[in-house]
Amino acid sequence: xxxxxxxxxxxxxxxxxxxxxxxxxxxxxxxxxxxxxxxxxxxxxxxxxxxxxxxxxxxxxxxxxxxxxxxxxxxxxxxxxxxxxxxxxxxxxxxxxxxxxxxxxxxxxxxxxxxxxxxxxxxxxxxxxxxxxxxxxxxxxxxxxxxxxxxxxxxxxxxxxxxxxxxxxxxxxxxxxxxxxxxxxxxxxxxxxxxxxxxxxxxxxxxxxxxxxxxxxxxxxxxxxxxxxxxxxxxxxxxxxxxxxxxxxxxxxxxxxxxxxxxxxxxxxxxxxxxxxxxxxxxxxxxxxxxxxxxxxxxxxxxxxxxxxxxxxxxxxxxxxxxxxxxxxxxxxxxxxxxxxxxxxxxxxxxxxxxxxxxxxxxxxxxxxxxxxxxxxxxxxxxxxxxxxxxxxxxxxxxxxxxxxxxxxxxxxxxxxxxxxxxxxxxxxxxxxxxxxxxxxxxxxxxx
Amino acid sequence: xxxxxxxxxxxxxxxxxxxxxxxxxxxxxxxxxxxxxxxxxxxxxxxxxxxxxxxxxxxxxxxx
Numbered sequence: 001x002x003x004x005x006x007x008x009x010x011x012x013x014x015x016x017x018x019x020x021x022x023x024x025x026x027x028x029x030x031x032x033x034x035x036x037x038x039x040x041x042x043x044x045x046x047x048x049x050x051x052x053x054x055x056x057x058x059x060x061x062x063x064x065x066x067x068x069x070x071x072x073x074x075x076x077x078x079x080x081x082x083x084x085x086x087x088x089x090x091x092x093x094x095x096x097x098x099x100x101x102x103x104x105x106x107x108x109x110x111x112x113x114x115x116x117x118x119x120x121x122x123x124x125x126x127x128x129x130x131x132x133x134x135x136x137x138x139x140x141x142x143x144x145x146x147x148x149x150x151x152x153x154x155x156x157x158x159x160x161x162x163x164x165x166x167x168x169x170x171x172x173x174x175x176x177x178x179x180x181x182x183x184x185x186x187x188x189x190x191x192x193x194x195x196x197x198x199x200x201x202x203x204x205x206x207x208x209x210x211x212x213x214x215x216x217x218x219x220x221x222x223x224x225x226x227x228x229x230x231x232x233x234x235x236x237x238x239x240x241x242x243x244x245x246x247x248x249x250x251x252x253x254x255x256x257x258x259x260x261x262x263x264x265x266x267x268x269x270x271x272x273x274x275x276x277x278x279x280x281x282x283x284x285x286x287x288x289x290x291x292x293x294x295x296x297x298x299x300x301x302x303x304x305x306x307x308x309x310x311x312x313x314x315x316x317x318x319x320x321x322x323x324x325x326x327x328x329x330x331x332x333x334x335x336x337x338x339x340x341x342x343x344x345x346x347x348x349x350x351x352x353x354x355x356x357x358x359x360x361x362x363x364x365x366x367x368x369x370x371x372x373x374x375x376x377x378x379x380x381x382x383x384x385x386x387x388x389x390x391x392x393x394x395x396x397x398x399x400x401x402x403x404x405x406x407x408x409x410x411x412x413x414x415x416x417x418x419x420x421x422x423x424x425x426x427x428x429x430x431x432x433x434x435x436x437x438x439x440x441x442x443x444x445x446x447x448x
Numbered sequence: 449x450x451x452x453x454x455x456x457x458x459x460x461x462x463x464x465x466x467x468x469x470x471x472x473x474x475x476x477x478x479x480x481x482x483x484x485x486x487x488x489x490x491x492x493x494x495x496x497x498x499x500x501x502x503x504x505x506x507x508x509x510x511x512x
Contacts, residue, residue, distance in 0.1 A: 334475045392480040399508040
């Protein structure tokens with residue numbers, strides 16, 4: 001019997017009735033669990049760390065006791081106890097979708113009433129901070145709206161600095177004119193659902209083969225200079241073993257593809273069944289898999305927790321491609337000890353995203369030229385084809401045109417929601433004139 | 449500063465010459481040509497350079 005050790009007292013909800021209850025992060029050996037007991041529905045334990053790395057080094061933030069009277073999650077709408085401002089705003093513009101997936105956080109009801117264009121316009125003008133906001137148009141599947149181009153144009157007119165489209169990419173692959181019109185309307189980048197490099201993965205998760213249409217969507221976006229980030233929902237026994245291939249697929253398509261964003265599956269919205277701990281892919285497991293499956297091209301030490309989220313919610317890695325190598329720009333062990341206190345973490349994060357995911361206008365839209373990759377080594381002797389990465393001018397050129405990001409977001413569900421994490425959320429859904437943390441907005445109970 | 453303008457080292461009274469200058473920031477090292485005194489080695493950093501390329505490099509390297 002392994003001893004259980006209390007690490008942190010927090011709060012969560014009962015996954016059945018969603019009542020707020022006390023919870024604790026506890027360790028047993030290397031593994032860490034969120035443990036909680038509902039007086040009506042019993043005790044629940046959700047694994048949050050498998051022990052590949054030291055969680056104390058990873059979290060490494062001052063995590064105070066939760067204040068009395070915390071109103072999470074029902075009182076969400078950014079209260080005085082919330083710790084971060086808005087980095088990115090999600091605006092749902094439809095409940096309709098052209099796919100029928102086994103997993104869907106939104107669980108849209110096809111045929112439900114969409115908001116009118118005027119309602120969306122009003123929301124955009126209310127939510128946007130001029131010259132600053134990053135608006136994510138989401139759904140449902142936002143491309144099913146016939147007025148999507150006009151919505152993108154309106155978001156820019158309202159003053160959004162970046163407009164992101166969260167999409168399955170089916171219509172972007174099928175309709176090149178739509179992509180052209182979106183680019184002209186000012187779309188900044190596409191967050192493309194991309195679960196793997198094999199059709200069998202899409203057949204399991206999305207109920208149809210989709211690889212060729214995803215490929216076409218990437219090509220169409222490349223032609224009109226819209227940056228694409230591949231977004232993989234990771235599900236145990238479906239595509240966790242495909243992580244390395246997804247990274248390679250993206251690297252071969254730089255600069256058209258700007259990065260990969262991994263989302264270990266969360267159990268809210270439409271899910272096949274109540275999850276077991278084996279179904280969970282923890283943040284340290286994901287980092288371990290990225291390093292081992294990429295054959296050390298992406299190293300764990302170059303993936304860092306994000307400052308505008310809780311470290312258990314998100315991480316990122318920032319790289320440039322030089323002379324066939326993936327060169328990391330940051331190292332976990334060489335982090336700035338004291339980030340600039342005058343810069344708001346949400347503002348800083350937003351600019352990072354914008355800088356990396358948007359394609360500079362100067363990039364030529366050449367056909368794909370796969371690059372042959374090798375392990376990262378900034379000390380490589382430059383070949384005649386390339387500049388010297390230590391040359392300031394050359395570095396600035398490739399940092400803009402040849403950048404690549406690995407990012408991840410681990411959404412919380414009724415099993416693992418932790419109010420200490422929720423308080424630091426800076427991804428907010430705008431609804432009914434409120435900014436609501438993503439994971440409290442989509443929180444849904446399970447059937448026992 | 450106009451390209452044709454001469455810069456004189458106030459200490460050595462020598463004209464600065466464009467020389468390779470090394471920088472390091474957050475574990476990365478870079479070089480670029482900057483005006484440098486051939487005698488004492490003092491480097492002149494113009495406001496344009498500091499607010500421009502140097503600031504851009506810092507921004508690219510800083511964590512989000």
